[in-house]
Amino acid sequence: MKKRFFLGIVFLLPFSFSLFAEDAALPPVKTVSFSLTPAFEFADLVYGYEGGTSYWVNETGLLRVFSTALTLGYGILDWISAEARWKPGWTIASNAEFEIAYELNNDGTKILSNASLNANDLSDIFLEAKIQIIGEKAPIQSSRWRFTLGPEIKIPLPGTDFEEQFNKAGTADTLTVLNGDNHVFGLGSRVYTDYRITRHFAINLSGEFLYYLGKNKLKDSSFLEYMAARIEKKRLLVEIANSGGDETAQKAEAAKVENTDEEVGYGYDLSVELEPAFTIPLGADMVLSAGLPVQFKFNSGKTYSFLGVEEIVYGAVTNKDRFEKVLNENYPGLWATAPNLLVTVRPNVSVFFINWKLPTEFAVSYAIPVWGLNRMASYSISLQVKTYLGAGLF
Numbered sequence: 001m002k003k004r005f006f007l008g009i010v011f012l013l014p015f016s017f018s019l020f021a022e023d024a025a026l027p028p029v030k031t032v033s034f035s036l037t038p039a040f041e042f043a044d045l046v047y048g049y050e051g052g053t054s055y056w057v058n059e060t061g062l063l064r065v066f067s068t069a070l071t072l073g074y075g076i077l078d079w080i081s082a083e084a085r086w087k088p089g090w091t092i093a094s095n096a097e098f099e100i101a102y103e104l105n106n107d108g109t110k111i112l113s114n115a116s117l118n119a120n121d122l123s124d125i126f127l128e129a130k131i132q133i134i135g136e137k138a139p140i141q142s143s144r145w146r147f148t149l150g151p152e153i154k155i156p157l158p159g160t161d162f163e164e165q166f167n168k169a170g171t172a173d174t175l176t177v178l179n180g181d182n183h184v185f186g187l188g189s190r191v192y193t194d195y196r197i198t199r200h201f202a203i204n205l206s207g208e209f210l211y212y213l214g215k216n217k218l219k220d221s222s223f224l225e226y227m228a229a230r231i232e233k234k235r236l237l238v239e240i241a242n243s244g245g246d247e248t249a250q251k252a253e254a255a256k257v258e259n260t261d262e263e264v265g266y267g268y269d270l271s272v273e274l275e276p277a278f279t280i281p282l283g284a285d286m287v288l289s290a291g292l293p294v295q296f297k298f299n300s301g302k303t304y305s306f307l308g309v310e311e312i313v314y315g316a317v318t319n320k321d322r323f324e325k326v327l328n329e330n331y332p333g334l335w336a337t338a339p340n341l342l343v344t345v346r347p348n349v350s351v352f353f354i355n356w357k358l359p360t361e362f363a364v365s366y367a368i369p370v371w372g373l374n375r376m377a378s379y380s381i382s383l384q385v386k387t388y389l390g391a392g393l394f
Contacts, residue, residue, distance in 0.1 A: 034386070037071070043376050064095045082130070122157045145193070153187055154185060185212070221264045360387040365383075
């Protein structure tokens with residue numbers, strides 16, 4: 001059965017929304033916090049780059065991703081903590097449906113693969129230092145307002161080799177076609193602030209800026225991008241061979257195409273989240289919390305470079321423009337090099353058992369896309385278990 005799916009799925013990964021509230025609180029001194037967050041994410045709509053929503057090809061296709069995230073924090077001082085985040089973490093199981101090709105027929109049509117497709121991969125790791133500037137025990141003391149800065153670095157883990165996946169697409173039963181992250185270094189910062197209006201009600205506001213350092217080889221970015229470039233190379237080599245003219249010049253141009261070094265850059269991410277939050281004790285042992293955060297997430301768009309073919313011109317179109325056009329059109333309804341954004345609403349509720357030997361919080365969250373541009377409209381259901389251990393609790 002032919003597999004079809006909007007190729008814009010690449011915009012979905014890495015996964016676009018935070019799972020639970022991001023407030024300015026820190027763990028107690030000499031206390032370790034640990035959270036485990038399994039999540040199920042799915043999508044069947046795309047927000048086009050010109051606005052509006054549309055279904056995937058023939059109104060079919062569904063992305064399904066089940067992943068597990070981990071977070072580890074430690075309270076160093078009353079107003080300083082360290083945190084390591086692996087989120088979305090490990091994609092344990094996934095299914096993706098779209099059309100992939102690995103070769104061209106003599107008439108120029110694509111030869112399609114019948115393999116089952118997945119997005120199983122590991123995401124990158126974030127290391128963050130949280131410095132509370134305003135708070136009850138911060139340098140600037142306040143009983144109602146907290147303000148925390150969180151400089152962070154993103155450390156890439158190895159991803160999938162899509163050249164290897166492409167080369168076996170004609171014979172393999174299963175192919176990995178998407179990475180769980182960009183797998184490049186990133187540098188940025190988070191900002192957290194919250195204000196307690198009443199005993200039980202507060203407003204949380206957080207933001208993040210992350211700049212991606214360096215570029216990835218196209219073969220390390222996604223199967224779809226690597227596939228598009230490889231097939232376009234084949235078309236271009238045929239054009240060169242059929243163009244006539246000097247044979248030596250043809251060979252030189254063909255060598256440039258075959259040796260093209262394709263790279264992709266990811267620009268920067270910017271996100272802002274506003275959450276009204278409600279908290280109330282349930283007896284002496286439990287605390288019930290609920291929130292309704294609204295998140296805005298923006299990415300500046302991808303940049304492509306094709307070293308070695310920029311100056312070859314056919315029909316007044318440089319090959320840099322030609323390759324970039326092919327990659328942009330690889331995502332029907334989306335545009336790879338254009339900015340993209342997504343607005344989600346994420347109702348959540350949690351119960352915190354404060355008198356357990358290891359104080360533990362259970363939370364559930366459901367992320368709903370409400371508006372976007374040039375991005376997948378993805379939903380997520382998440383369960384988080386967070387526990388605390390350390391001398392700061394006693």
